[in-house]
Amino acid sequence: MEHIIRKCEEKDLPVLVELCKKHSDFEQSPYNPKGKLQQLSKAIFSDSQKLFCYLIECDGLIAGYFSYTFDFSTWDANSFLYLDCLYLEPDFRGLRIGVSVFDKLKIIAKQNDCINIQWQTPIFNERAIKFYNRIGGTGKEKVRFFIDIH
Numbered sequence: 001m002e003h004i005i006r007k008c009e010e011k012d013l014p015v016l017v018e019l020c021k022k023h024s025d026f027e028q029s030p031y032n033p034k035g036k037l038q039q040l041s042k043a044i045f046s047d048s049q050k051l052f053c054y055l056i057e058c059d060g061l062i063a064g065y066f067s068y069t070f071d072f073s074t075w076d077a078n079s080f081l082y083l084d085c086l087y088l089e090p091d092f093r094g095l096r097i098g099v100s101v102f103d104k105l106k107i108i109a110k111q112n113d114c115i116n117i118q119w120q121t122p123i124f125n126e127r128a129i130k131f132y133n134r135i136g137g138t139g140k141e142k143v144r145f146f147i148d149i150h
Helices: 008-024 034-046 097-111 126-134
Strands: 003-007 052-058 060-072 078-088
Touching: 003 060, 003 097, 008 052, 008 060, 008 078, 034 052, 052 097, 060 097, 097 126
Parallel strands: none
Antiparallel strands: 003 052, 052 060, 060 078
16 A cells, blocks of 8 residues: 655644554553643654654555654663654554554664664554564563653
8 A cells, every 4th residue: 555654744733642542542551632732742843852753644544653752772872763652543554554664764763873773562462563573673571660750
């Protein structure tokens, strides 16, 4: 299926918030959309951009999104690209769109002198894990912890 990967625009923010909700539902995580439009706008479109976001379109339909940040690894003493979110609507999975997404991420990471791309997925997302292994990803088992501040 033909698809394009394009930068998220401000007009896309309502759709992005909706996709975030669907993504959180898929990952069996809570999501409160309150204030997210404004917060995402600030993170993506301000002069001090913190988040980079792309949408995937297929035949004029928004098929999904991915977002990333840049971080630094003490162990590697180098920057890395952290893929924060990757979500495709169910009808668009299995169409090799993920391969295009990772091709794009590899280009971005190289352009920004990153040593690697890092991401995570829930252990129950077996289909994604198989895909990540197939494209050369290496998994490391860890437990992710959170301390809520707000």
